[in-house]
Amino acid sequence: MQVRRAPTYSGFCGGVKRAWNRAVKASQTGEETIYLSGKLIHNTPAMRELASLGVRELSGADIAEGNLEGRTIIMRAHGEGPVAFADAEARGFKVIDATCPIVTAVQKIAVQLENDGYQVVIFGHRNHPEARATVAYTDHGFIIETLEEAQALPHYAKLASIAQTTVLQADYADLVAVLRTKADHYEDRGRICGWTLHAQDEAVALASSVEMMVVVGGRDSSNTIQLVRVSEPHCPTLHIETVDELTVEMFAGRSVVGLAAGASTRESDIAAVISFLEAIPAAVPALAGA
Ligand code: SF4
Known part of the structure; x- marks a missing residue:
């Protein structure tokens, strides 16, 4: 089967x-163990690989045990709020900041806007570490997830x-259209990577x-979820983490398959999927009743 990979932005x-x-x-x-403030990146196989290298999330048990003075902690790529940094330093950790510089820039914009007197709203997922960390740098910023929430805001x-x-x-453009109607002075500083x-x-x-x-x-x-969302209207789309989730039957009757991958997907996982797909003969006849 022919496999076409997203040419530049995959992995x-x-x-x-x-x-x-x-x-x-x-x-x-x-060091025997290197601690992470949370999942370094949102990819389970990659996190398993890090664990095999002795790099793992700091747990409540580690904190209860104490004795963390001089140990190393890495702040995740999505960023952490100021309290997490202060807490790590207070416990005596050596801190490695792995926050993506683009995320750091967004955090600084949020602070600057608040200092300039704006009510800051962050469009994102309420439980996502990046949105939570960014909002934590503001005094009264908040996260909104939906257009309905934006429509319900006061002036x-x-x-x-x-x-x-x-x-x-x-999605963000739709939100901006609503927010424009919600203030005397509105500033759009959304910066999607x-x-x-x-x-x-x-x-x-x-x-x-x-x-x-x-x-x-x-x-x-x-x-990755957004890649699935934008692909689905055009053709049947499977979201997988590893090749083990695929079967030959899933591609019955297909000759050409596209492959996209999220920003935290390892090259080895992509290569394994490509090898699997390329080994399938083109246009496998559909199973009876499938
Ligand atoms: S997707 Fe963009 S913002 Fe997120 S870690 Fe990668 S470069 Fe940074």
Whole structure:
């Protein structure tokens, strides 16, 4: 079967590469365990690989046990709020900050807007670590997830919006249209990450030219979920984390399949999926009753 991969934006983005390299390097310093403030990136197989290198999330049990003075903790790529940094320092950790620089820039914009007197709203997922960390840098910023929430907002003198870096551009544009009506002075400072935008564009182009799409990435990866969303209107789309989730029968009757991958998907997982798909004879006849 022919496999067409998203040509440029599939697999580790710049921010994930940077965080990953820092974690791997830290694992080579001889410390038995390197702690993470949370999932370094949203990809379970990648997190398993880090665990095999001795890099794992800090747990409540670790904290209860104490004795963390001088140990290393890595702040996740999605960022952490100021309290998490202060807490790590108070416990005596050596802190490695793996926050993606694009996320750090968004955090700074949020603070600046608030200092300029704006009510800051962050469009993103309420439980996503990036949105939560960004809002934590403001005194009274808040996250909104839906247009309905935006419509229900009161009128502000000064209102500004920013966006979680991995949301869908079209969703954010719809939100901006509503927020414009909610303030005397409205400022749109949403900055969706360029990698995310290009990956979404490539996924749409690919999905429009193949019979089926496979999107490889973490189930909890926001940018991967958006790739699935933009592909689905164009062709049947599967979201998988690893090749083990695929069967030959899933591709019955197909000759050309597209492959997109999230920003935190390892190259080895992508390569395994491509090998699996390329080994399937083109246009396997559909199973009776399938
Ligand atoms: S998707 Fe963009 S914002 Fe998120 S880690 Fe990658 S480069 Fe940074």
